[in-house]
Amino acid sequence: MNVVVCVKQIPDPATPGSLDSDNTLKREGKLILDESDSFGVEMALQLVDKAGGGEVTLVSMAPNNEVSGLRTALAMGAHKAILVSDDALAGTDALGTAKVLAKAVERAGDVDLVIAATESTDGYTGTVPPQIAERLGWPSLTYARKVEIGDGKVTIERQTEAGYDVVDASLPAVVSVTAGVVEPRYPSFKGIMAAKNKPVDQVTVGDLGLSPDDVGWKGARQEITKVEPAPARQAGEKIEDDGESFQRIVQYLENLKII
Amino acid sequence: MALSKVWVYAEAEGGTPLSATLELLTKAREIGDTVEAVFVGADADAVAAKLGEYGAAKVYAADPGQTLTGVVAAAAIAKLVEEHQPDLILFAQSYDGRDAIARLSVKLDRPVLTNGMSVGVEGDNVTVGTAIFGGNLLVDTTFRSEKPYLAAIRPKSFAAEPGGAGAAEVVKVEGFDAGRAAEATVRDRHVEEREGPKLEDATVVVSGGRGIGAPENYEPLVEELAKLLKGASGASRAIVDAGWVPYAKQVGQTGKTVKPRVYIALGISGATQHMVGMKGSDNIIAVNKDGEAPIFSIADLGIVGDVHKVVPKIIEALKARS
Numbered sequence: 358m359n360v361v362v363c364v365k366q367i368p369d370p371a372t373p374g375s376l377d378s379d380n381t382l383k384r385e386g387k388l389i390l391d392e393s394d395s396f397g398v399e400m401a402l403q404l405v406d407k408a409g410g411g412e413v414t415l416v417s418m419a420p421n422n423e424v425s426g427l428r429t430a431l432a433m434g435a436h437k438a439i440l441v442s443d444d445a446l447a448g449t450d451a452l453g454t455a456k457v458l459a460k461a462v463e464r465a466g467d468v469d470l471v472i473a474a475t476e477s478t479d480g481y482t483g484t485v486p487p488q489i490a491e492r493l494g495w496p497s498l499t500y501a502r503k504v505e506i507g508d509g510k511v512t513i514e515r516q517t518e519a520g521y522d523v524v525d526a527s528l529p530a531v532v533s534v535t536a537g538v539v540e541p542r543y544p545s546f547k548g549i550m551a552a553k554n555k556p557v558d559q560v561t562v563g564d565l566g567l568s569p570d571d572v573g574w575k576g577a578r579q580e581i582t583k584v585e586p587a588p589a590r591q592a593g594e595k596i597e598d599d600g601e602s603f604q605r606i607v608q609y610l611e612n613l614k615i616i
Numbered sequence: 617m618a619l620s621k622v623w624v625y626a627e628a629e630g631g632t633p634l635s636a637t638l639e640l641l642t643k644a645r646e647i648g649d650t651v652e653a654v655f656v657g658a659d660a661d662a663v664a665a666k667l668g669e670y671g672a673a674k675v676y677a678a679d680p681g682q683t684l685t686g687v688v689a690a691a692a693i694a695k696l697v698e699e700h701q702p703d704l705i706l707f708a709q710s711y712d713g714r715d716a717i718a719r720l721s722v723k724l725d726r727p728v729l730t731n732g733m734s735v736g737v738e739g740d741n742v743t744v745g746t747a748i749f750g751g752n753l754l755v756d757t758t759f760r761s762e763k764p765y766l767a768a769i770r771p772k773s774f775a776a777e778p779g780g781a782g783a784a785e786v787v788k789v790e791g792f793d794a795g796r797a798a799e800a801t802v803r804d805r806h807v808e809e810r811e812g813p814k815l816e817d818a819t820v821v822v823s824g825g826r827g828i829g830a831p832e833n834y835e836p837l838v839e840e841l842a843k844l845l846k847g848a849s850g851a852s853r854a855i856v857d858a859g860w861v862p863y864a865k866q867v868g869q870t871g872k873t874v875k876p877r878v879y880i881a882l883g884i885s886g887a888t889q890h891m892v893g894m895k896g897s898d899n900i901i902a903v904n905k906d907g908e909a910p911i912f913s914i915a916d917l918g919i920v921g922d923v924h925k926v927v928p929k930i931i932e933a934l935k936a937r938s
């Protein structure tokens with residue numbers, strides 16, 4: 358069984374973000390594997406293992422031929438990667454990203470399943486996985502908290518507002534997984550060494566047969582028209598607990614007629 | 617000037633429209649001359665009255681059977697758009713809302729603006745406001761595409777107010793094809809029991825963070841206080857990720873936005889990603905043993921103290937009153 362995992366490479370979320378002069382997210386310095394996608398990588402490795410063979414291929418769209426995040430996922434055990442990097446991609450939105458990633462999936466060849474995260478840490482639109490599926494003409498099973506493969510079918514537990522639904526579809530299909538579905542393994546020393554020699558197929562927008570007009574600012578067909586700091590909320594009263602402060606809370610609730 | 621036609625993708629649970637849907641209809645009334653809804657579910661007639669009350673003149677309805685709702689919605693709306701040409705379609709940033717808007721965007725080849733917290737209309741320009749960097753920066757983005765514009769809005773971005781007319785007219789939609797996407801079949805539904813109001817609808821929300829110390833403290837501190845105040849219990853991501861409570865309780869950027877009359881934060885530091893989900897509350901009370909915790913910068917009443925000492929006393933006092 359062959360599985361493709363979409364992995365986003367993002368600036369370290371621990372460092373405060375900032376905007377470039379053209380109002381896109383600053384993506385300088387080393388990028389890392391989005392933690393949300395580490396669950397997808399682990400899931401793919403386990404599914405291929407259970408199926409008794411096959412390959413895990415990573416696809417990623419990132420600026421400046423960035424591979425640091427891909428190397429992390431390769432060190433976990435993924436077999437190879439396709440990296441789409443091109444100056445024309447600056448400003449690409451979710452739909453453009455899906456167009457690119459769907460083409461990258463096609464380039465990966467014989468694919469049974471595509472796994473992505475429910476939402477990325479820095480973009481969190483959460484639309485890219487079903488958009489990829491629609492581009493490919495495949496079913497999308499979203500918000501999976503459990504994934505099983507059998508008899509040419511994928512079955513998931515789909516997180517819902519009220520609990521979960523059991524949903525299935527035949528392969529090939531796209532699945533988006535929530536955080537915590539599996540415990541991502543730590544790359545071993547051997548894995549890290551092996552990752553250095555695993556193939557990364559670096560391609561451009563043109564190589565994928567897409568026009569530069571499909572992606573970037575032009576393809577996004579939207580304009581950032583205003584950026585301003587959020588209004589601050591005022592602090593009220595702050596008191597040290599002296600054993601009786603609970604009464605202040607009770608009083609506060611009373612004044613609001615909550616109790 | 618208003619838009620001539622605004623649509624809302626309507627969702628319901630057990631025959632009752634979601635509050636997020638009613639919020640969108642209220643906004644649609646303000647910015648559109650004609651407001652209509654698209655509903656995918658078995659019980660369109662049951663929801664039509666309420667959708668009408670909040671402003672929908674018509675409800676285009678499709679029955680998904682066992683197929684994933686959002687997939688059917690995308691196919692149905694794609695067909696309807698050709699015929700009726702709405703200017704703007706609003707979706708809730710919900711599970712099915714995101715499935716629907718994502719698939720539809722590809723079918724129509726239109727960009728989507730997601731995580732919206734405001735919608736502005738000036739002439740033909742439609743602008744969606746979002747908050748980034750944990751809510752520190754507000755960004756307005758204006759569509760420059762062909763219509764219809766597609767936007768997903770975070771629940772609790774607008775107030776829901778009735779003001780429409782009688783029940784909406786139900787118009788059945790048929791003859792669309794979702795292709796292989798329609799294979800996604802719901803075999804079984806598991807509904808977990810919930811006591812009290814929903815998190816996003818509660819008047820009082822009591823949330824716990826890592827400061828409550830251990831998973832077994834959530835029930836006696838957070839849930840108990842929420843119950844006594846007839847409210848709902850929430851959580852920071854730290855304790856959701858740690859597996860102490862389910863994801864549905866998470867408040868913040870990657871969880872729910874809540875705007876209760878009172879929000880009580882217990883042992884929560886107040887990371888920007890948490891605060892963006894609750895700083896719209898009318899009143900904020902915080903208990904944290906660290907006097908420098910950022911949560912105090914937005915709390916109307918801040919108690920610098922130990923939750924294990926303060927909260928049991930509140931609970932005791934409330935019980936003594938009832």
Ligand SMILES: Cc1cc2nc3c(=O)[nH]c(=O)nc-3n(C[C@H](O)[C@H](O)[C@H](O)COP(=O)(O)OP(=O)(O)OC[C@H]3O[C@@H](n4cnc5c(N)ncnc54)[C@H](O)[C@@H]3O)c2cc1C
Pocket residue numbers: 370371478479824825826827828829851852853854855866867868869870871872882883884885886887888889890893903904905906909921922923924
């Ligand atoms: C992309 C991204 C998205 C995120 N989305 C969210 C989100 O949606 N929601 C969210 O909540 N977080 C989110 N986070 C995580 C966020 O940055 C914080 O890590 C998280 O909110 C911290 O949770 P906490 O306050 O419970 O834990 P901590 O930050 O560890 O704070 C615990 C607090 O408890 C206090 N404390 C300890 N013991 C006691 C005691 N006995 N009595 C009283 N107080 C005590 C401490 O002083 C401390 O202030 C996100 C982060 C990223 C990078």
Ligand SMILES: Nc1ncnc2c1ncn2[C@@H]1O[C@H](COP(=O)(O)O)[C@@H](O)[C@H]1O
Pocket residue numbers: 363364365366391393394416417418419451454458472473474475476477478480481482483484485486
């Ligand atoms: N540039 C990208 N490269 C690879 N995968 C991506 C990219 N953008 C989004 N994805 C995948 O789609 C998921 C959802 O992203 P988003 O819609 O941006 O929230 C991510 O968690 C990734 O799995």
